[in-house]
Amino acid sequence: GAVVSQHPSRVICKSGTSVKIECRSLDFQATTMFWYRQFPKKSLMLMATSNEGSKATYEQGVEKDKFLINHASLTLSTLTVTSAHPEDSSFYICSARDRGHNQPQHFGDGTRLSIL
């Protein structure tokens, strides 16, 4: 069964709306979660690393004020796309890694965001 749950799976909303995406680790505690963006026929692009109880680490070129990340507990991280515009339309995927060396990252099923 799925070990990382991502919700919602699909969002369609108007330009200017803020959208929150949730990522939950179901079977383990994840001190670190990751948020990715994926364009059609392209590979995953890391946006930010979400650390429980502290500020997220953003990759170069990713706007912190645009993509707000909160990791308030060991099983939940949220990504909020603020004042979304059509260019923010994309497939967003989260992942979480269990503790221990060489543990694989478990990915959520992604969120298809469409901004009209």
Next chain:
Amino acid sequence: KNQVEQSPQSLIILEGKNCTLQCNYTVSPFSNLRWYKQDTGRGPVSLTIMTFSENTKSNGRYTATLDADTKQSSLHITASQLSDSASYICVVSAETGFQKLVFGTGTRLLVSP
């Protein structure tokens, strides 16, 4: 620069046939290499994970190999099934504090009846 390159970009094979996907990487320091399967509109699912000392690892009809000297890996799929149609992504982990992942661009496999 840390990079992972995969070939071919896309591949079409007949159901029941075997195929091999390639991955070359320049990631340092190397921690491990994973192959993921990503169905359209879904998140990636881990198939295999190999560390520096492992040469081969199998998961059902999937067999991955790793040559750490030449920095190459392959994923062999035996007796392909229609459900194998997906993107296969090679992901190399750099040995940093958070084991940052370097993703390949993937190989899109289509298994036709």
